[in-house]
Amino acid sequence: MEDQDLPPPDAADETAQVDEEPTSIASRDDRLSQEIDQFISVLDADDQSDSSSPPEIVGAVQIFSDLLDFRVVEYESGSKKWTQLEEDECSSFVDTVNRTAKLLKSLSRFHSVEYYAALTNRVSGIQQRAMSFMEVEFKSILDDYQTSYDRDHTNEIEEAKTKQLSSSPSNVQDASETDSPDQSESPPEKDEFLGYSDEMISKLNKLSKGLIAGGHETECTELYFFVRRNAMEQNLKLLQFEKFSIDEMQKMQWDPVEKEISEWLKMFKNFATSLLPSERRLVDAVFSENNTEISDNLFGNLARIVLFYLLTFAEAVMMTKRSAEKLFKFLDIYETLRESIPELEKLLSGDWLFQLKTAASLISNMLGEAIFNILGDLENSIQADTGKTQVPGGGVHPLTCYTMTYLKHACEYRDTLEQVFREHKKIDRPDSATGSDHDPDSDHDPGSQDQNFCVQAGPGSAFQLQLAKVMDLLDANLEVKSRLYKDPSLSLIFLMNNGRFILQQTKGTGEMRSLMGDPWVRKRSSDLRSYHTNYKRETWTKLLQCLSHEGLSVNGKVMKPVLKERFKSFNAMFDEIHRTQTTWVVSDDQLQSELRVSISAIVIPAYRSFMGRFSQVFTPGRQTEKYIKYQPEDIETCIEELFDGNANQPGKKR
Template sequence: MENNLPEKSSTFNKRDVHIDDINSETSLPVEESTKFAAEEKPTATETDIKEEKPVEDDQEYQKNAEIETIETEDAPPPLEIQYTVETALEDVDRFLTTLCAPNGEDEESSLNIPEFAEKCLDLVEETIVKHESGEFKAKWGQLAEDDIAFFDTVDRISKLNISISKIKSHQNHSLLINRICGIQQRAMSFLEDEFRILLEEPRSVESEQSSGDTKAKQEQPGQTENYNSPSYTPDILSSLNRIAKEMIAGGFESECCQVYTMARRNAFDEQLSRLGFEKTSIDDMQKMQWEALEREIPKWIKTFKECTILFSSELKLAEEIFTDSPSISSSLFINLTRGLVIQFLNFAEAVAMTKRSAEKLFKYLDMYETLRDSLPALDTLFPQELANQLRTEMTTTRCRVGEAAICIFCDLENSIKSDTGKTPVPGGTVHPLTRYTVNYLKYACEYKDTLEMVFKEHSKIERADSTSRTCTDYDESYNRETGVEESQSPFSSQLMRMMDLLDANLAAKSKLYRDISLTCIFMMNNGRYMLQKVKGSAEIHSMVGDIWCRKKSSELRNFHKNYQRETWTKLLGCLSHEGLTSNGKVMKPVLKERFKSFNVKFDEIHKTQSTWVVSDEQLQSELRVSIQAVMIPAYRSFLARFSQVLDPGRQTEKYIKFQPEDIENYIEELFDGNATSMARRRV
């Protein structure tokens, strides 16, 4: 039995045993208790055993004694406490508390590092090795207890390193401090890797669904903000938050911020690429053809709008990860997003710097609206000072885009003035300049609110320039001439000026026609086209107003009257009764000449004006009806009164070539652009 008793543990040290724990087990002093634990038990004789136990219990007693001997051999001494990470951290906490206690300078200078430190570092290092193994890495964020324990371990090591470094005699413990630094560096490197992995592999509740469902969601309109936003589970957010906290507390703020910035910037770049927007330098954009650049503008608009949504969620993410460091979260968010905002502004400025042309106006206005509408959202995300700076930069870029739009209007105005072509359009139809200008202005008025803002901003710039004529000066002179209300906006003034320039240009072009009747048709065609476009669009109608419409309608009526007078009034002279009778008798030779003259003139009018074009069906119908209303009754009355004067038969057929119904049919063939021979029709 003596050989089976346990020997004294070689690893046992009484400093490993807490005094309170020992006192709670025995009332003996520490030295006596340790001595008692280490002494061998006396061997009992058979006689003693028989005296203490009955004979029938001897076998059972022997069995119990053997079991007790085996347990004693395997177990550590009864009073020895196993040293674990938890107890080591408790010792670190007590030591840190001692350092934080108010001590004199001499005490602090002579303070010694406790002997438990080496053992503690051994256990901490073992813990780090375990977490560096694949087991913990693969399950990070799922083993909450192990994660918390590891964080606690890293936290103590960081505090221990900082505290010992503050001791004035820390040079005496350089080897220990170097080891602590090495262990901390190793732990922080592990946390840095985990921080990067968790940031680069976001997981959300939606991500647990099948990839097919996720793709379908992404393709649905209005769902872009769901997959654009950085989305992490609460567990991963908690882990990211704790890692960031430990790295910052341990003095590894720079490494933590660098990993975060790189991961989130890569995420943004991936998102931009998914939206189809590619980074392009200003120099490269200047070399691009407009067709290629035009395809990039809708992508820019979509991406910029998406980014204003993304910025909000990005700020929330930074605040959740760096909860205890609001200044860091704000700085990271600013550094990440400000660069993207500047990148988008550079794109807009590069577009505004391209060579101006009329077709670019509407793209400019789309970009202008995007910059204008995105500003309030960005204002709420950035700190006041940066928000003011970005507001200034965005306003500057928006003004440059607006100035490009103003320049396009100036170019269009100049093009109207300079269109002095000497070739009249065939058939007096609507001139291409009219179609282009009116439709251009009509579509521009769909952006009337935006253009009002653009022109108002531009008028402020003009007022600041004493050498420029301001829009206000023009407004006053224009209102005195037209009677339009004094509150007319700069854009309304610009629009009316261009309409007036178009009218003047058309009046000049109408003089290219030698036939006055065709001049009237040309002016009616173009005036009617302008009026119908204005009446058909609420936007442009609200800009030019009812006064302009009434004025244009009055002009059209005058041109109509002039046309009737120049063409059909002269023809009606052939049907006049004046000069046909003498002494109450009809002079047959004069009557024959009247019929002959009417036939020739009507045939010439039909031949000529059937090639003229009146494209507006309503105007065409109005012209034909008005002509018939004048000609048919007059011709029918003249024919009924004088046709019997002619001899029946051959003489009648020679001079009376048209019946009233023929006249009506021939009038219906006018203004359709197709010349038709009357002789061929009659055959």
């Protein structure tokens, strides 16, 4: 059959099809489709592809191609918009394109036959125009996505804040409670497909199906990747993410890096729990009719872009110079990766999953090693603190404040640090990096404390053992520093202050209290009582000897010169104690009160008894005033002035 024998396009038929009833159009299209499918079956069944007399081309082929050409012209001219088409019309067009692709494949078997080649070229030309149109529409709908949930959600929060600030003070709390998003609630439905409506998703799905069936899989997937990559990069900009190289990060001060980390933490969680899952749902919905390999690869490539940026940032932070102040941000990053990576793993498969696991595992291991070493550095810094400067008044040493505050915050990450130490503790190094050596001159015996602690903590609790070791090192250091004070009483006040601070910080932190255990707390409390007892013995025993009755009477008669000397010695000694110890510091109110009460309990009764028995010996008047300088109430007042850190004058005698 020659090309000119083909029935020409019938313009009247093209016009008539517009005026037909929808039911008749559908019926006609069904019949036409059936005829084309039958013809394709005939072509595919014919085993004489090299024959010069292939099956005769049925008239339905000409009508079918004319109708497709007519619809393509409508779309190309803009008289019909794909986004305005009804669902069934979209499906019909995609089915037509798919059927055309099958027809072309079957016709190509007989390309050597002239009239088959002519028909193939014509149908192929129409099909290419249809593909071009579908590509344009596919990209147009993809580009028409609305702002992502994250941005809308941020705007909602900002609007809520603005309303809250403009409301009256009495309504601020209510506004906060009303407008603040509930983290436990599911995100709004609009986030399901990142701003694409269900109708848009349906049209994108049909277009992808048609493009892939028409042999334009590469063009279709490239278009999708290009648009969604731009959308992801836009999200990164909206979140004000700035990527720093390792060299740039190492040159930055820690404060700006710390702020960037805080933003990174929120961003990584946002991508892991919201944006990337939505991105996965989107690509699955658009390419649901096709092999999952397409959506897997597209999503894997898109996720790799974001995760590369985010994980590279984490790696750059980790490569900065190690220091104690960075521990907690390192822990935050470690926890974020630990919690988020499993969620991301659910979204990936194959090589993409392997790449994510490899990269995340490498960074997590390096972070864990850095965290482990930072706490090892804390041991070294305590041992290296050999300063000879005394803390004025025997107060709490800065090393004690720093160490306990540091440990208090570290214990908030108990579970994470347990994991880190379990994974990074060296088997051949049962002790920490600094070993178990202590100051050989120290009377402190941390070994016994370690032994008591290990019984409770158990051999598998590596972080507990590490915490106990740091405490032991701090004790040993404070013991050495206490010897810097020449006054033994002040040395004991120093140990009391620091011991009390350590105990209170431990008991006030649930995690640290649990980690150290009851035996350790009881041992600490016992040590404090010993310091207290030794202080009273060291300071007040000599003073009380002045109030002894021994040696004052001979044959029942009070020796007045000896009594005068006793009062003079008491006055001088008490004045010196008061003058000195009012400059000493006991910052813990409860400890200060306990000390004053215990001192009053031993001094005032003894002084009152001594005065009651011997004050009559003196001649009333000037002699009494000369030797009896203090009344019991004066003594009590002076004791209440001790440990204030002020150089008060001796209390006025009554």
